[in-house]
Structures are given as C-alpha cells and as structure tokens.
Amino acid sequence: MIRRRTFLQSLPALAAMPASFPASVLAQAYPSHPVRIIVPVSPGSGSDVVARYMSAELTKALGSAFVVENRLGASGMIGTDFVAKAAPDGYTLLCTYAAHYSNQWVEKTPYDAVRDFEPVARLGMSALLLTTAANSRFRTVQEVIAAAKRKPGGVSFGSSGNGTTSHMAAALMSSMAGIEMTHVPYKGPAQVAVDTASGQVDVGFGGVASSLALVKGGRLRVLAVTSLQRSSQLPDVVTMDEAGLKAYELVSPIWVMAPRGTPPAIVTQLSRAMTAAAATPAFKSYCIGQGLEVDIADAAAVRASAPAELERWKKLVALTQAKAKAG
Structure with a gap:
C-alpha cells in the first residue's frame, strides 16, 4: 500500500517532466540516425552546393550521416512545404535561398515563411x-x-x-x-x-x-x-553601385532552417556546428570556386532578421509587378 501511495504521489512530478525533459534528452542523443537536408531546387544551385559541403562537415562533426535530398518544383515551394510539415525533431532540415521569402508575395504558399520555420544559420550569399x-x-x-x-x-x-x-x-x-x-x-x-x-x-x-x-x-x-562588393571570382567587374546606380544591391542569401517547434537545444547545436564549418578557410575557398561568397549568421541573428527579410523581398517582388499574394 505504501508503495502504491508513493507511486501515486510521484505522478504529478512525472507529468510535469515532458515540458523540459525532451529537449535536453534529444540534444544529448542527437543525432542518433541520418538527417535529411532538403534542397528545394536543382543540383548545382548555390543552396545545393552549400548543402552538400555542410552535409559532409556535419557528418564528421556530429557523428551521424547528413544526406542531401533535392525536392524540386513550384519555384522551391514543394521542398519547402515538405520541411514545414515534417516532424520538428531536427532530422529534416531545409537549405534554401531568397525564394523562401519572395515566393510568399508571388503566389499563395501553403506555409508561412517566418512562422512555420526555425532559422538555424545563414552560410553564404549569391x-x-x-x-x-x-x-x-x-x-x-x-x-x-x-x-x-x-x-x-x-x-x-x-x-x-x-x-x-x-x-x-x-x-x-x-x-x-x-x-x-x-x-x-x-x-x-x-x-x-x-x-x-x-x-x-x-x-x-x-x-x-x-x-x-x-x-x-x-x-x-x-x-x-549586383552585390555592393565586387565578386571574388570576377574582381575586375564593377558593381551596379560603382556603375552609377548608387546603393543598388540584390543578393540571395543561403539559409538553413528547421520546422517550427524544433527543440532549441538541437537548433543551437546545429547552428554552432554549421557556423564553425563556414568560418574555415576551406569553406571560403569552396564558395569562391562555386561563385558564392561566405556570409555567416547564427540562429539568433537569422531569427531576428526574418520579419525584415520578408518585407524586403515583398518590396522587390512589387517592382516586378508579379502576381502578389492576396491579403
């Protein structure tokens, strides 16, 4: 009887544990099986080559396989929607580019570019x-x-x-x-x-x-x-700003994101591993060879800039007079 009473008395404490317990346990065990990095555009694109570089680095750093998977279609929306609806457990990530935000103003997307994602890192720009x-x-x-x-x-x-x-x-x-x-x-x-x-x-x-x-x-x-700085690949080519269009800038960042609700400990672990890999001379050399530039920001910085990023691409899409999202 005493044992039963003791067990019943412990139930409230056990019930309270899931609120704080899973994130720490997941972080300790993560990753325990392969992680998919979804690229919503074709192989050879900027986000694809960055994802492939990072997959190899993360596999070495975190001890489990990171595998790139291209899910094409609808200007990146198919792959992006797949990640938005994936389990928020750190095992499905998105490596994406400017269309992540701009698509929302061209067509009605089945996801929200800010609310449905947890930013992990910004790694480069094109x-x-x-x-x-x-x-x-x-x-x-x-x-x-x-x-x-x-x-x-x-x-x-x-x-x-x-x-x-x-x-x-x-x-x-x-x-x-x-x-x-x-x-x-x-x-x-x-x-x-x-x-x-x-x-x-x-x-x-x-x-x-x-x-x-x-x-x-x-x-x-x-x-x-179109960047404010000259290209590392083409250092003799002027910028649009230098050509007379002052302050002209249009570049496409390359971000990694996870589904909204991914445990903060896992997001932090991934962000640290990715930004550390991106800060190396080897990654810089790789990017130059691919016509990209290194541009690093951690999860907190990308999260803070997301609303402004969405607004920036809204204004740029409006200039094209492309069909805007209703509402």
Missing part, C-alpha cells in the same frame, strides 16, 4: 551578374540605360522566370534608372546565359555559377555584379 553577348554593342551599364531611355522597351532582358530573383534584379535596375525594358522569362538560369551569349536577348541577369563558363569561354561580357 550575387547576380548583368551580362551581354561578347559581341554586343553594350560595354557598360550606362550604355544599356541610355539605349533604354532612347527607346522604352527597346532593350530586352532575360530572367529565370516571373517573380524570380533575376527578374527582381532587372526590375530594381529599371526602377532606379527610370527606364523600361522588355522582359523575356525563361525556365532556368542556364538558358538565360546561353540565349544572352547568342544575342537572343540584349542582356541577361543570372547567377555567377550559371554564367561563369560562358564568361571564361569568351561568349559573355559581364557588365556589373
């Missing part, structure tokens, strides 16, 4: 290049602007699609320069680079990685880079 064919009449950004002013709509530009980062880059240029250009949307950055090199469009906006081979092959001329 600038865009304004390019033209090697034999083009345009040699500077100002020449493009002058031609567009002489004949509104007479200069065409290629982008990766309506409402994409490259579309936003052109829209920002047009807004700041007071010009109108004709938009030619493509399904991806590779075809933008190819058609710009062949003169099918006058200029193109695309990532460093997707344009670099044609630049080095002498088929594309780079007029400017």
Whole structure:
C-alpha cells in the first residue's frame, strides 16, 4: 500500500517532466540516425552546393550521416512545404535561398515563411551578374540605360522566370534608372546565359555559377555584379553601385532552417556546428570556386532578421509587378 501511495504521489512530478525533459534528452542523443537536408531546387544551385559541403562537415562533426535530398518544383515551394510539415525533431532540415521569402508575395504558399520555420544559420550569399553577348554593342551599364531611355522597351532582358530573383534584379535596375525594358522569362538560369551569349536577348541577369563558363569561354561580357562588393571570382567587374546606380544591391542569401517547434537545444547545436564549418578557410575557398561568397549568421541573428527579410523581398517582388499574394 505504501508503495502504491508513493507511486501515486510521484505522478504529478512525472507529468510535469515532458515540458523540459525532451529537449535536453534529444540534444544529448542527437543525432542518433541520418538527417535529411532538403534542397528545394536543382543540383548545382548555390543552396545545393552549400548543402552538400555542410552535409559532409556535419557528418564528421556530429557523428551521424547528413544526406542531401533535392525536392524540386513550384519555384522551391514543394521542398519547402515538405520541411514545414515534417516532424520538428531536427532530422529534416531545409537549405534554401531568397525564394523562401519572395515566393510568399508571388503566389499563395501553403506555409508561412517566418512562422512555420526555425532559422538555424545563414552560410553564404549569391550575387547576380548583368551580362551581354561578347559581341554586343553594350560595354557598360550606362550604355544599356541610355539605349533604354532612347527607346522604352527597346532593350530586352532575360530572367529565370516571373517573380524570380533575376527578374527582381532587372526590375530594381529599371526602377532606379527610370527606364523600361522588355522582359523575356525563361525556365532556368542556364538558358538565360546561353540565349544572352547568342544575342537572343540584349542582356541577361543570372547567377555567377550559371554564367561563369560562358564568361571564361569568351561568349559573355559581364557588365556589373549586383552585390555592393565586387565578386571574388570576377574582381575586375564593377558593381551596379560603382556603375552609377548608387546603393543598388540584390543578393540571395543561403539559409538553413528547421520546422517550427524544433527543440532549441538541437537548433543551437546545429547552428554552432554549421557556423564553425563556414568560418574555415576551406569553406571560403569552396564558395569562391562555386561563385558564392561566405556570409555567416547564427540562429539568433537569422531569427531576428526574418520579419525584415520578408518585407524586403515583398518590396522587390512589387517592382516586378508579379502576381502578389492576396491579403
């Protein structure tokens, strides 16, 4: 009877334990089996190559396999929604880019970019290049602007699609320069680079990685880079700011996120491991080789900046006049 009474008296304490117990236990045991890093775009993209580098580093640092899985479709929304609805246990992560926030203002997404995710880290960023064919009449950004002013709509530009980062880059240029250009949307950055090199469009906006081979092959001329700092890969290329569009900047950060509700101890563990790996010379060298730049922030910093990030991409999407999310 005494044993039964003692057991019954202990029940309230046992019932109270789950509120604080699971996070510490999970953190101690984590990771005990493979972790998936979901990349919502194709292999070879900036977020994909960063995810693959980090998967190897995390496997070594944390002692369990981290595996990259590409889940494509709907401009990144399919893979992103998969992570938003995954169990918040640290075993499903998202490595993503600007579309994480901008998609919410182009279409009605099945998730909220801020509320449904737990930021883990920011690891890098990708600038865009304004390019033209090697034999083009345009040699500077100002020449493009002058031609567009002489004949509104007479200069065409290629982008990766309506409402994409490259579309936003052109829209920002047009807004700041007071010009109108004709938009030619493509399904991806590779075809933008190819058609710009062949003169099918006058200029193109695309990532460093997707344009670099044609630049080095002498088929594309780079007029400017969209970051405030020059590209490590192309140090002789001016920024849009240096070309006369003061304070022009459009870059796509690369973030890692977890589903909302992931235990803070696990988020902290992952954030520390990732930012430590990103701070090494080896990661910097790797990023330069991929046309990326290192840009590190821990979980707390990314979480604090998330609302402003969402608002920033809302304004950029509005410049494109892409279909905005209702409400």
